[in-house]
Amino acid sequence: MGSDRWASRALALLDAERLAAAPTPVLRFDLPAGWGVELLLKDESAHPTGTLKHRSARALFRHAIASGQLTESGVAVEATGGTGALAQAHFARLLGVRHVVVVPGRHRRVTGFTPRFFTPPAGVHEEARRLAAELGGHHLDQQSNAARVVDWRGDDLAGELFAQVGEPDWVVVGAGTGATSASLGRHVRERGLRTGLAVVDPEHSAHFPGWVTGAPDYATGMPSRIEGIGRPAMGPGFLPGVADLVIPVPDAASVAGARLVRARTGLAVGGSTGTNLWGALHLVARLRERGGGRVVTLVCDAAERHLATYHDDGWARDKSLLPGAHAAVLEEFLAGGPWRWGGGTG
Ligand SMILES: *Cc1c(COP(=O)(O)O)cnc(C)c1O
Secondary structure, three states, X not given: OHHHHHHXXXXXXXXXXXXXXXXXXXXXXXXXXXXXXXXXXEEHHHOOOOEOHHHHHHHHHHHHHHOOOOOOOOXXXXXXXXXXXXXXHHHHHHHOOEEEEEEEOOOOOOOOOEEEEEOOOOOHHHHHHHHHHHHXXXXXXXXXXXXXXXXXXXXXXXXXXXXXXXXXOEEEEEOOOOHXXXXXXXXXXXXXXXXXXXEEEOOOOOHHHHHHHOOOOOEXXXXXXXXXXXXXXXXXXXXXXXXXXXXXXXXXHHHHHHXXXXXXXXXXXXXXXXXXXXXXXXXXXXXHHHOOEEEXXXXXXXXXXXXXXXXXXXXXXXXXXXXXXXXXXXXXXXXXXXXXXXXXXX
C-alpha cells in the first residue's frame, strides 16, 4: 500500500511537467506567393530534451507507474539508445527512478543515460526483458508500447497540433515506434476531421511495402539510415489503417530536406525532419495544382551531433547520400518550377 502514495506523487509530477510546458511553436515555411499553399512546421525540438520522443517517454513512464509496473524502488529498462533513451533519462531523473538502457557492443561512447552493454547476436529486446526481470524492474519497451500509451484525444501532440492549426489538408509525419502517426490518425477519426494523414517512409523500411500490400507482418530485415523512422518489420505501433497515404522517400532526399530546414530555421535538425519536409512538399505540389491548401509537418528533433552527419558532406559521401540531385529538385520547385519527383505528381 505504501507505494501508492509515491505513485500518485509521481503521476502528479508528470502531469505538472506537461501542463507547465508551453505548446511547441508552429513555424511558417515560406512558399512562393501566389500558390495559395501554406506549409507549417510544428517544432518538436523545442521540448527540453530536443525531441518529439519527449512526449512518448513521458507517456511510457505515466502508463508504467499507473499500471503498478514501475515503483519507487524499481528500475526502468529500455532497449537501444538514441533520442528515446535520452528523453526517458530526463523523466527518470525527474522522478528519481533508476534507468538502464541496453546497448549493443562494448566500445561505443554513450552519454546521457546509463548503458548496459551486451554482445549480439542476443537480441536487444530479449536482453532488456531479461535485465528487467533480473533487476526487478520494468521494460518500458517504446517499440511495443509507445503507440498504445500516448494520449490521442486532447492532452498531447494531436490535441495541441489541431488546436493550433485547425483542419489542414494534410498532416505529414514519419513512423518509428508509430506513436506519433497513430495518435494523429486516431484523433482525426474521432473528431471526423477532413485532414489526411500522410506517413513518410525511408529506404529499407517495411512500412511502405506493408501498407501497399496489406501484409501485417511485412519485413525487409534491413535497418533504416534515417534516425528515428523506418523499421525492418511492421511492428505493433504502426497502424496502416490510419494512414491515408504512405510516401516512400529516398534517403538522399531526406538529407536534402534536413539541410533545407536548417537553412530556413537555423535548427540542426535530424534526418527524419528532412523526410517530413520532402513528403510535405510532395503534397504542397498537389495542392498548388488544385489552387491552394495547407500542409502541416513536424520538426522531429534538433541536436549539435547532427551537424557531423546529415549536414556534413564527408559523412554523406561515405554513405552515398550526397543530396545534390534532390537539392536541385527542391530548389527548382521552390523557385516556382515543377515538382520533378514521384511520377510527375506536381
Ligand atoms: C522516434 C522518432 C520519430 C518517429 O516518431 P514515432 O512516434 O516513434 O513514430 C521521428 N523522428 C525522430 C528523430 C525520432 O526519434
